[in-house]
Each structure stands twice: as structure tokens, then as C-alpha cells.
Amino acid sequence: MGEWRDMTAEALEDQYSPSRWSSRLGRETIIQAHIATMAAATQRARASVQTALHVPYGDGDREKLDVYFPPDPSETFPVLVYIHGGYWQCLSKEESGFAAPPLVSQGVGVVAVGYDIAPKGHMDAMVLQVRRSIAFLVERYSRIRGVYLCGHSAGAHLAAMVLSTDWTEYGVVPDIKGAVLVSGVYDLEPLLHTYVNDELNMSREVAQRNSPMQCIAPAASVAVTCEVLVAVAQQDSPEFRRQSQEYGQALRAAGWSVSMLDLAGVDHFDIIERLSEESYILTQELVLQLQAARD
Template sequence: MDTGHREAAHGSAAAHQLTELPRTSPRPRPAGQSQRPHAPGPPRRPIRSVSRRPPGQWRHRRENSFSPPLSARAFPACTTRRPAATSSRCQRSRCPRPRPPGCQWERSCPSPGLRPSHVTSPTSRAANRSRTAPAPVGPGRGVGVATTIRDQDRDRDRDLSRPQHGRVAGHGSGGGSGGVGSGRLPPGGGSGSGRLARCPPRRSRRAPQELEQQYSPSRWSPRLGPDEVIQAHLTRARAGVQTLLHVPYGDGDGEKLDIYLPTDPSGTFPVLVYIHGGYWQCLSKDESGFAAPSLVSQGVGLVAVGYDIAPKGTIAPCTGSWLPLCRGIYLCGHSAGAHLAAMVLSTDWTEYGVVPDIKGAVLVSGVYDLEPILHTYVNDALHMSREVAQRNSPQLHIALAAPAAAACKVLVAVAQHDSPEFRRQSQEYVLALRAAGWSVSMLDLAGVDHFDIVEKLSEESYILTQVILNMILRT
């Protein structure tokens, strides 16, 4: 299908949006709802202790265990361990109630009917928060504001909890030409294979209790309370466009794709492959088709990837009969899905005998260094060791960029109301990619939180939708 005329038209519209960012006030608050400070209160439950793990029940991951799914493919020696038995109870300590099917939450049991009795009320949460709330980020800063990578470099030592506001930059290739071996290696040099660059992140030293907050994205939303914001994220209908549903790509129960076809699917078309988030333990492809209407009308297909979440297995590379139709693959991952997409970028696919035609990657509010989450509730269901966390941290396994001609463009997006840790992670990852010669941009989106940063992809006028369409249709 010839989409050339559309590409030109759409490309210029998106570029205009990017450089002429409107300044608007934040989303109006529903009547009667008081201003919710977006900084979280103290953790609501004690930090997990190692002794909570049932002793003597370890098994190798191939039998019954979990690791962040793509990682086993990327780093086959993965030896994640976890207890053989998982509780059918809500994992909140002391909570006697059954956990809703599929729910792995500790912090925010999303089923209101089954909400554990010890969950604090919105009022007490607000009170907790206001005790520790830092100064709120100022309102009216604009809908979407991106920062050049150079700005990121300069801003490293500034307060990373605040959005950096600057002009929008295009994709800057960090190490000049960006060819293999020509990218500048970060301190520490490459890995043993010489293919991967090792770029240890500059971690902030946060107390364990504070890490719990930092890695609870729902506690940072200024729009809704933690439970409400997750509930809203879970209840998104499958878009009503032409679909191929539940197309298997692997042996696992969850290893299926939902494919949303372009409105006029004659000929080949580019696809956006969307990998959902949920800390590798929640959500599914069924709630991942929300961006389809904005994309298919522009001739772009959407592939929502399902994968086995904890406590199950791994994700296999996406293959299928639909692949030959794809003129180019653009990856998009949110939160844990951004981690998985980043792992795809870190993978040496020649080892698997495939060369996926990945032309671009959009990584939204992701986690790229897993070490800090070892110290949080997130790891209660994952049971990662430090070694596994390191092996599966894209930040530590940056592949040297491909030659410029084959270069994959990377866009790292982060929300104003992501926690400072999430924001820091994105910034560190951008710097590491850039140091390895990748063509990378960062988009710091004002006025959105960890969840609506992707939910709004259902709107064609949303700046991230426009940037993605621009990347796809102009490449």
C-alpha cells in the first residue's frame, strides 16, 4: 500500500505540534475532589523480609519459575528462582481474603470488591501524603515538553524529580556516525563479547522504604487515588477495529498476539508492537489495543503482545504468518513492557537466526535497571536474585548501535508525574544509549502520569501519538 502522500501530510503536522507546544493547565479536577498531592505518603506495609519466602521450595525457572519474560531469550543462562507454590491469597501480609484471579498485586489490589480491609482510605492516604509531600510541580507547564539529550547531560546533577523543560529535539546520534565500533563506549567499556556496552547507572541512594514508594507508580498520580488509577488502567475496552485475535506465537498460554489491521490493509504496512506493563505480573494483551483507532486510520497496524506473566514463563520473539506483511516493526513498551522492549534492543538476534526489522522503539515510563526493585514489594512475586536483576537490566547491556543505515531510532518517554526514580531511570538509560551511539531522543511529557501517558494514545491529537506516527510514517 502506498502511504507516501499520507506520510508527508502527517509528518509535517506532527512536527508542527512538536515545536509549537501549547501551554495549558492541568486536567481539571472533578467537582468536590480536593487537590491530591502527587507525592506519595509513607509505605503502607512493612518491607518484605527474606524470611517470608517459603524455605526449601526453589526450582529452576524452566520448570516453574519466572523471570522478566524476554530476558531468558536474551540471556539464555538465566537462572531465576522462585518458590514452587504461590499463595492464592492476596499477598498483603495479614490479608485473609482471596486474591482476584490473575492478580499479583501486593500494594493495590485492583478488585474493589475484594479490597483487603487494611487498605487505607483515600482520606488517610491523602493525609499520609501531605505529611511528606514535596512541593508540587507547577501547573500550566504545557501538554508535552521534550528535552534534548544534551540538556539531559547538563541536567544530570539537577533535581531529577522535576520535568526538564526545553525545546524538542530530533533524534541525535550520540557517537557521531554511530557505526558498530564507532560509538563511544561508556566508562567500563564493552562486555566480554565486545558487542555489549556496560554502562552502570548512577543510582540514587534511597532508603528501602522510600524505594517502595518510588516504584509504586500509582501513588504518584495527581488525577486519581492508587486503586482508582489502576482500575481505570485495567478497564479499557478492546478497540472496535478489524482484528486478528489470539494469534499464537509461542507455546505458552499467554503467548498470543492481538493484531489490529489498518483500515485499508492492501499491500504491506508498518506495525507498532505494543508490550504492556504491569510489573511483569499483571495486565494482558486484552487491555492493550487502546491505541489502535489512532494508528489504523493512518495505515499503521497494531500488534498487542500477550506474554506469560509471573508466576509463569517467558516471551518468545514475535513470529507469525502476519510478519511478511510488515514493512517495518516499531516497538512500543510501557513500564515493564518498556523494559521488555529495551531487552529486545539488547538482544543479539543472530543467535536466534532471525533479524527482526526493528526500525524504531518507543520506551514509555520504563524500568531499565532492575536492581532497585529487588528491595521493593515488586520482587515478592518475581523472586529475582541480584545476579538475575543485573543480567536482565538493559541499562547494563546496551548493544553497540547498528550502522547508521540500519539504525533503529529510539524514543524514551517519561511522564511528569512519574516518580523521581522512574524519571531518573529513563534519563540514565538515554545517556547510556547515546554513549553507545544510538539515535535516541527523550520526551518528557508534562501533565500526565505513569498511566495516562499511554492511555492517551487512544487520542490521535495526543503528542505521543503524533510523535509515534511521525516516527513510523516518516522512516
């Protein structure tokens, strides 16, 4: 713990710049390629799957959900809620439906969550929005049987914050059966010293109260049993890999059921892009978890 405090500012910037660690593409091109890949796959999903797009869960411009229904939505079905990354300052639900086709074919609903990104959105508000979206979802769609969270990068952070929610404030307790957290950030304090905070403008207090590492609820206090899968890419930076390892260990120490998955041959970007592939190991893990919800 705390090694990041000994790093130079330049080293810390490097560690929290995922585009510098991929062996596939250059730093300037990989992010644009990632956005294009996700957007194209989302368009394909919208063209092939029954959807309800832009469903408002609040009054804000981005407070909307895209719902991708399984072939027979008259039956009860588990739902995967996908929370996009983009360092809380880019991407949207418009690039977040890419994983729907292989999942809906297995009888799973997929929901892509929109939320306000920086500079309009600030960290407290983003966490609140995602929590509200989950409460709205389970109230609106009574046929949902089991909620699974999946978040990538900043989205993994937001999904982890959902796990620490006190649902008494929301008048509903979602049946969150699992969470797949992919290449996430679980301690925001190191980001205060990097370019990432230029738009977010977090104080130390904001970073601490919105750090999943700082607000892990004992598993015994959680209303439902939740399986957590913490996944990280071989080509994630050492800091991203450390954060995943330490968060997984902290959850386990608090009594949560945790699996760790270290995926070889992928970087920070294609670790999530490949969820559009039926044969991809992470897709298969999700299908297994989601099918278990129906058994």
C-alpha cells in the first residue's frame, strides 16, 4: 500500500494513462480506435436486438438507459447492467450496447447506463446517478430476476460504488447477484495528482468518500449474496493491476465472494471490447453467472 506516493509526478501520469501500455496501437490512435470499435458494435447490437432506447430514469440529458431485451421478454430474465468507462469524462451509452448480442441470445437482458460526465458531472453526482438508475430499473421492469453489474475502468469504479449503496434511501433493494469489474480504479486519491483530475476537479475529501476501497460494506450486512469477479488485463499498468488486486483482497477480507481473473494477451481496451465475442472467456464467465441466476 502507498507505493504510488513515492512516484514522481511523471511516473504517476504514466501509470494512470492506459493508452501508454498497449502493445497493439500507438497512444494517439488507440483511444479513437476503442471508441470507434465500441460504437460500431453497439450499432450492430441495436440493429439485431429488440430494444427500448433512451428510457429516462431522471430529468437530466444523460439520465437515460438503453435496454436490450432477450428474445422472449415476457418471461423473467436476469439483466446485466453495463456502466461505461472513459475516465468519467468521455464515452456514453451510445457506445455501451456492444455486449448485448451474445448475452441476449442466452436469455439475458442488457442495460446500458448513461450518466453526466465531467466537467458537467462531478463525482458525487455520477455515483448518485448510477445508483438511481439501478433503483429505477428494478422498479420499472418487474420481470427482472437478478441484477448483474459490469463496469469497465471508470465504470468499474461506479459499479463498485453501487455495491456499497445503502438502499434504504431508495425505497427498493435491488437483487444484485453479481458484479464483473474490469480494469477498474478503486482508490481515487492517486488520480488527484494526474491530468485525470483536471476535468474532475476532485478534492481529497471527494476522492476519499467516492473510493470503493474506503467504503466496503461487510458482506454479512448486504441483503443478498453477491459474487464479484475482478478482472484485469495483462497490459494494464502496474498501478491498475495493483488496484484490482488490493480491492479484490479487501472485499474478500470483508467476507465477500471474490474471484480474480488476470487476462493474458489483452490491454486496457480490448479486454472489454471483446465482450461482443461469444467465445471470449469474459463473455463465457458472464453467461455462466447469469444463467445461474435463472436456475
